[in-house]
Amino acid sequence: MRKLLVLFAIMALLLVSTVAMAEKTYLPGEELPDGAVEVEHWELVDNEWVNHRAGDVTSLARCWRSGPASGNCNKENWVINFTHHASMAQWSEWSIGGTRWDWRILKPGTYAADCIEFTLKSNNDVLIDYDGFADLAYLGEGGVKTTIDTYYSFGEDIEGAVENGWVRADDLNDDDDMIYDSAALHAGMSTKLFNMIVVENCNSSCEYEDTGTITLTLQNVKVWVDGRAGTWRDPQILPPTQG
Template sequence: MNRFLVILVLAVIGVLGFAQGTVRSLDVWEITGSGSVVQLDENTGNARAYASMSAEGSCNKKVWTLQFTTEVQVAQWAEWSISATKWTWFVRKPGDYYADAIQFSLKSNGDVQLSASGFNDLEYATGGGVNRYIETYYYLTTDASNTPPSTSVWVRASDVNGSLVVEDSAALHEGMTAHLWNRIHVVNCNSASTYRDTGIITLTLLNQKPWINPDDGSWGNTVDYVTQEK
């Protein structure tokens, strides 16, 4: 008999535990900017919702108190654009030249790390050459007027490499714009040829949620992050 009671109690506890921990996926609709209403697909929509932590009671107590919690976990997003990813120069004679800017725009709701690598002086692309390198400089400005830079503000290409963090701010949420200028110094001993260098800029979202697939930004297993916290 005692063994039977133990099994019965464990079974009841198990059922209650399952009820408390059940997570139910909900249908979700979006009110668009135009005012129309669209039901979201669970796999492709931008929001999901779950109901969890069911409760029940049955006795003669006078007052029942129920807590209701709404929790929203917001992923980090980013929108960016760049007006070009290549400068192509045509130079007839030696000189110190600089060109107008490439424009870069960034918008996000969290810290974004910008990392630069591979930026160096332009190198002779084929064969030998007397001087295999062309001195190369860059200038970055967030000045909306995009005023041409003075000679003192240019940064040598190799010094561009490194990282910086654009911190979460109202300005970043609204969108920030920067202009990148390019300067080359062609000298007499640069042989006739093509010179080239390719650098890499990497954007990393530093406050991304673990339920976002880091490779493509798609949904991960969100149900695992439905917590019991209130």
């Protein structure tokens, strides 16, 4: 998991604008009107309309109707107010080429590798928080120097990684980074992560390792979405509040 953390961190460094952005207000959605009744709907899949009954939690969308009205008199004109509302949830898709790196080292030296690619898609801002980044630590007893200096960068090749600059592992822990909503984020942003280790004569033979955690947080989770399960809240219509 150590490498997964770093990858997201470097994605943040790559994608977050350095220009200060005004604080954004997110609309959390609203509860359904009183008396709302769910109706069946259809979803177009491979040019075929697929029917979904009311209450089908496998649906990607659901629809309710409310506000029935009627009239009966001899007036000339009737004005019927109509509202068509849609609440779009925030979604995310991500993929990573690996969540672990393993070095095997014969002699001291400075070494770098990429081998991990990462892609992130979403339709609104995503906050990235990471914790536990550090130099690789000696797992045995004793030892002379008990850490291996560890750095990270990103780029399409080693020249790009060098140009973008190497970031010391523990320097990533103090930052929370936002990947802001954009057409590029909707389409999917990708990068390659590089790691660099500096192995010295004073590093005793042993196993060295670091682990950590990262949290991706969607910024516009709707009130009708179960934020833990990532699907429909149950129930969709809340019971009346007791007075």
